Amino acid sequence: MAERSLLNQLIDALRCLPGVGPKSAQRMAFHLLERDREGGARLARVMADAMARVQSCRRCRTLSEHDLCGICANPKRDASLLCVVEQPSEIVAIDQATDFRGLYFVLGGRLSPLDGIGPDELGLDVLEGRLRDESIMEVILAISPTVEGSATAQFIADFAARHGVKITRIAHGVPLGGELEHVDGGTLALAFAGRRDL
Amino acid sequence: MAERSLLNQLIDALRCLPGVGPKSAQRMAFHLLERDREGGARLARVMADAMARVQSCRRCRTLSEHDLCGICANPKRDASLLCVVEQPSEIVAIDQATDFRGLYFVLGGRLSPLDGIGPDELGLDVLEGRLRDESIMEVILAISPTVEGSATAQFIADFAARHGVKITRIAHGVPLGGELEHVDGGTLALAFAGRRDL
Incomplete structure (x- = not known):
């Protein structure tokens, strides 16, 4: 076949x-073409629309x-x-999963100066602006307990303190139903350090 | 949220x-929006094009x-x-997988009168027309060895015989590397019935 058929182009494109x-790309292409043209056409429309129009929320930086x-x-x-x-x-x-009904802020990553990710890339200037201008009482950090995550959390805690905002961090520890012997050492260490009175 | 966001519409549409x-639909949507807008836009274009323009080949009924x-x-x-x-x-x-470089014919199913699938639904009139009008020497049946598949094969063999065309069926038996104890009984029975001189 001299030219790439539309079917092969679709199989290739699905691999993104x-x-x-x-194998799955081929299965998907045949499924759409043989059994669900309408679903495929709708998916194509919504996908084109989403790729063109979804951007970042001005206030919280999530996708919208x-x-x-x-x-x-x-x-x-x-x-x-x-x-x-x-x-x-x-x-x-x-x-x-939770009954949290407050607002959010999306960092889009963690502080990592070696990769060129500084406070501006994470929108921390926008976040500090919100702490200054809005009537926020508590900032809850839901950031991974990695080295970069902890550095990011500390950075935010520092300027939250300057604005007199209470700052908390979600608990890290052994997950529900987690067998102690199967939990990794880092998590177990966090669980011990974060123990509470019963 | 009163109206469905484009993100949620995309997640729903991916489920087709x-x-x-x-979960995978959500992962795909975020992946495209955060990391591969270009791939997503191309996929949307090719998918819309394929859904609208791919039809059946007039001669072999495959997708084209x-x-x-x-x-x-x-x-x-x-x-x-x-x-x-x-x-x-x-x-x-x-x-x-094979070095077969002949032509094909796609049935799109097997004879199943109870489900309303007769010779016309499988394009057997088109196939018989080809046996009559083209210079075909051998028809190779690559049809599943189920009850309906065998009935379909027999039906084709009958009219191929009327047109004096040689008809063969691909071998069914124990697959390469298949352990006998793990092969199903039906396959084993086929393999025995189809044994050859060494």
Whole structure:
């Protein structure tokens, strides 16, 4: 075949999806073409629209097609609580699993000067502006307990203190149902350091 | 959130892909939006194009955006050999794994009168027309050895005989590297029935 067929182009293009290798891409392409043209056409429309229009929320930096995301624009959310996360996907997880109904702020990573990721890349100037201008009472840090994560948390704690805002960090320890013998040493050490009175 | 965000619409739409549940759909959406907008935009374009333009090859019924697919239109293929398969994906598998360089015919299923799948649904009239009008010497049946598959094979063998065309069926038996104790009984029975002189 001299020219690439549309089918082969579709199989190739599907491989940009994470976790999709040549076999799954082929299965997906045949499935859409043989059994779900309508679903495929809708997916193509929504995907083109999302790639073109989704940007960052001006206030919390999560992904949104609006200037302000649905959470930031919702007057029912508690504007005195601000949860700082690394990635937009973590907002979905926290909103689904917890009863937290405050606002969020997305860093998009952790401080890592060697990789050129400083406070500006994480929008920490925007965050500090919010602590100064909004009536935030408590900042809850939901940041991974890695070296860079802890440095980032400390950096935020420092300027939160300057603005007189209470700062907390979510608990790290042995997960629910976790067997002690299967939990990694770092987590176990964190769990011991963070022990509480019963 | 009153209205569905584009992000949520994208996550929902991705679930039309086979094997993609809510978690993978979310991971795919975030991956495209945060790390591969260009890949996502290209995928959306190719998918829309494929859903709208891919149809069936007039001659072999495989998926193609042209009236004649790449294989049927290729003058280097051996037009005296015709391999009959059930699904378009099997053409890809056979072309990659074997040195078969003849033409194909796609049934799109197997005879199943109870489900309303008769000779016309499988394009057997088109196939018989090809046996009559083209200079085909051998028809190779690559059809699953199920009850319906065997009935379909027998039906094709009958009219191939009327047109004086040689008809063969690919061998079914124990797969390469297959441990006898792990092979199912039906396959083992086929392998015994199809034994050959050494």
